[in-house]
Amino acid sequence: xIKKEADIVSLHxxxxxxxxxxxxxxxxxxxxxxxxxxxxxxGKIVNTKHLVNALKNNMVNGVGLDVLENEDFENLSLPLKNxxxxxxxxxxxxxxxxxxxxxxxxxxxxxxxxxxxxLELTD
Numbered sequence: 001x002i003k004k005e006a007d008i009v010s011l012h013x014x015x016x017x018x019x020x021x022x023x024x025x026x027x028x029x030x031x032x033x034x035x036x037x038x039x040x041x042x043g044k045i046v047n048t049k050h051l052v053n054a055l056k057n058n059m060v061n062g063v064g065l066d067v068l069e070n071e072d073f074e075n076l077s078l079p080l081k082n083x084x085x086x087x088x089x090x091x092x093x094x095x096x097x098x099x100x101x102x103x104x105x106x107x108x109x110x111x112x113x114x115x116x117x118x119l120e121l122t123d
Contacts, residue, residue: 008036015042023047028054034061040100043067049083055090063093066100 009031013019023039023046037060039046048069054060068084070076076084087093 003030004032006031006035007033008038010038011041011045013041013045015044019045021045021047024050025053028059031059034058036060036062036064038064040064040066043069043071048080048087052083052086052090055087055092061092063087063090064096065093066096066098068095071098 011023019042021044023037025047028035028037028050037051037054043065046065046069051060051063055063070080073081073084088095
């Protein structure tokens with residue numbers, strides 16, 4: 001029922017054995033409507049190549065990613081580099097640097113912990 005009516009899919013789930021590469025060709029092909037796809041959870045929940053295929057085949061009409069399947073760009077295989085290049089060059093894609101969970105309060109709390117840790121080192 002949900003996949004027949006969904007226009008937006010936003011992931012907020014942990015990476016587990018069950019969710020590893022859950023978003024693949026089968027997943028993207030199962031929606032009746034074109035979807036806006038958002039992942040702020042974990043990168044390896046999504047097979048990037050399959051996501052790019054879904055974009056090219058108009059099954060996904062927009063992508064927002066705060067996490068990527070592999071963020072070690074220096075050591076990517078050539079095919080994966082090309083896949084990322086296609087994704088990054090898509091006019092329907094927005095990628096943020098893993099900051100979806102950041103807020104003023106979280107930044108303030110992280111800063112307090114950092115200061116406390118530095119002070120403990122200097123004691």
